[in-house]
Each structure stands twice: as structure tokens, then as C-alpha cells.
Amino acid sequence: MAALYKTASGRLFHAGAIAIVLVGLPARGKTHVSRSLCRYLRWLGVSTKVFSVGNYRRERLKSIPEDYFDPDNLDAQAERLTIADECLADMMEWLRVGGGQVGIYDGNNVTENRRRGIYKKLLENDIHPLYIESICDKPEIVLANIRSVKVSSPDYYGWDPDAAVKDYTDRIKQHELDYETISDTSLPFVKLMNVGERLIVNHVQGYLQSRMVYYLMNLHNRPRTIFFARTGNSVIENSYREDPELSQEGWDYAHVLKEFVIEYRAKKDGITGKSADEDRSLSVWAPTQKNGRQTASIFTTDPNIAVRHYSMVNQLNPGVVDGMTPEQINEKFPDEIERAKVDPYHHRYPRAEKRRKT
Known part of the structure; x- marks a missing residue:
């Protein structure tokens, strides 16, 4: 956001x-x-x-x-x-x-x-x-x-x-x-x-x-569980502009992620003793970027799971640090690292003011 x-x-x-x-x-x-x-x-x-x-x-x-x-x-x-x-x-x-x-x-x-x-x-x-x-x-x-x-x-x-x-x-x-x-x-x-x-x-x-x-x-007072998960690894890591596809490791991760979430929910429902009419369908919010769409695509094989794509959960534009490792960013932009620590929510790296259009 x-x-x-x-x-x-x-x-x-x-x-x-x-x-x-x-x-x-x-x-x-x-x-x-x-x-x-x-x-x-x-x-x-x-x-x-x-x-x-x-x-x-x-x-x-x-x-x-x-x-x-x-x-x-x-x-x-x-x-x-x-x-x-x-x-x-x-x-x-x-x-x-x-x-x-x-x-x-x-x-x-x-x-x-x-x-x-x-x-x-x-x-x-x-x-x-x-x-x-x-x-x-x-x-x-x-x-x-x-x-x-x-x-x-x-x-x-x-x-x-x-x-x-x-x-x-x-x-x-x-x-x-x-x-x-x-x-x-x-x-x-x-x-x-x-x-x-x-x-x-x-x-x-x-x-x-x-x-x-x-x-x-949209306010409610019923408890529910929210899972946060990263997208799978890409064929080109740390790249924003290339919008790369998932690597084989990324696809393997996506399959394991789906299995884990479904098994965890089933086990939790069994412990809490929820009735069928209380069971809430799973909704997946995924980025519009390629690696996000592909990670979420594994969930679309289940007709009971709704997958929606929103740009609001896309990776933010990293600007000039695109493609760099954390060590390289720390070495080349130490002042930006300090600014990010002070205000991580609003901080943007140079030339990162706008999102890439999707």
C-alpha cells in the first residue's frame, strides 16, 4: 500500500x-x-x-x-x-x-x-x-x-x-x-x-x-486467520524491472505452500470443532507481478479457493538499488539505509517514487 x-x-x-x-x-x-x-x-x-x-x-x-x-x-x-x-x-x-x-x-x-x-x-x-x-x-x-x-x-x-x-x-x-x-x-x-x-x-x-x-x-468481530507468505524464488533474483518468472525452486515452494496452508487449516478446524456452516473459504490475495501470479496459480486448481490479484500487494519499486544484494546496498548507499531505519514506511530509494505499471 x-x-x-x-x-x-x-x-x-x-x-x-x-x-x-x-x-x-x-x-x-x-x-x-x-x-x-x-x-x-x-x-x-x-x-x-x-x-x-x-x-x-x-x-x-x-x-x-x-x-x-x-x-x-x-x-x-x-x-x-x-x-x-x-x-x-x-x-x-x-x-x-x-x-x-x-x-x-x-x-x-x-x-x-x-x-x-x-x-x-x-x-x-x-x-x-x-x-x-x-x-x-x-x-x-x-x-x-x-x-x-x-x-x-x-x-x-x-x-x-x-x-x-x-x-x-x-x-x-x-x-x-x-x-x-x-x-x-x-x-x-x-x-x-x-x-x-x-x-x-x-x-x-x-x-x-x-x-x-x-x-x-467491512468491519467484523469474528476471529479469522491471515497468512503472509513471500512469493517463490525467481530465475533472476533481486530484479524488479525484469519481472522474472519463477525458478524451479520457486515452483516447488508454491506447491509446498499450498499443501501447508490447506493442511494447517484442516488441522485447526479439527481442533476447534468448527461446524460446516462456520467454515470460511480461503481467499488468496496475490501481486500482479509475474512471480506473484505464478506462485498463486497453484491455488487456482482448487475450486473452493478464490485467487485475486491486486497491485497494492506488489513489490515496491526499489529504484537505483534494483538488482543489488543487501550487502551491496549497505556498501553503496549507507545514508539511505539509515533513512530507511528512521522511517521505513515512507522511505523510498532514489528514482523509486512511482510503481512500475503492470
């Missing part, structure tokens, strides 16, 4: 500072959305950071009093607001002077008044807000989230699992008393229903925010 254009400040020139504000009741997958979206944006080359209100609270309080989330406990309510505002202020400071472009504010933010206050502060600091509300009306998903994630959080260290589930369920009920879904259509927002089952999009503007929405459309 080629990095998007950046200015000297490190920001994308066509998008200013952006704040993603999470909204929703506990156990609705907000933290999953935050971390997943953060990884995606960093993969795009965007400076992104998650600011978690829950983590701020745990760092400051260590343990939580039993009535801490009781709406009638005004002292605790004021303390929660102070911690949330501190987290928000740190995010804005990072976006203003810390070199960040997208800050993700992971909190509940369940009231319209709270969201309007955050919106005003962000605009005053020249930060573009985008709200993501995670809504789940399926109790089985909420309960599964509580059991798989929440009971293992630091809040419930040493607790009996059933007691932890009951306590967290009570916490959700306390938040429900104040919860107001986003209804202000002047706000830019995305409503994420049942972790991607349905999306409602309102006033989303700009290329980067649109990329986020596209990613959310």
Missing part, C-alpha cells in the same frame, strides 16, 4: 486534524472499533492514536467503588467528567502540537449535551469531529462481548467470572438511564449497527473520513 501524500508536518495535505468520538453503551464494541480503526489508519500512513477514557480512569483510581457509576452519586459523576475531560484535552493537545492527525476518543459519551460540548471544543481548536455510535440490539452479542472481553479487563482482576458479568451488566443498566442516541443531524456521524450489520452515515466529508466509513462497512 503506497503512503498517501504528506506535508512536511507529517499530515495529509487534504485533511486537517480529525477527532473520532466514540458513542454508545458499554460492551457495544467501541474499543474494538477504536483499536481496529487505529491500526487501519496507521497502515495507511496516517498518524493516529487512541485516547481511552477507561484507561485514564484505571490509571488514576486503581479500584472502582461499587456505586461509582450510580447516576445518583453526584461526586462520582463529577470525578468521571473530570477524567474524561482530561483525556479529551490530551487528545486535542496531541492533535495541535504533537504531530497527530487522527485522535480517537474512546468513551461512552451517551448524552446529547456531552456530545455537543465536545463538538464545540473541537471546532474551537480547528479539529474536525466525526462521531461513531456503536449500537447493538442483540443481547447475545452483548453478553458474548462481556464474557470474552470485559471480565478479563483490569477492572475485574481476581473476580469470579459470573460475579464480574453481573457487575458489568449492572453498570450497563446504570448507563442506560442517561443514554440518548444521536439525533442531532447537524453533527457528522456514523451509526454502526450490530458491529457492521448496518450503517447510517450523516455529513461525512472528505477523502480520509470516507476511507474510514468504507473500512467500517
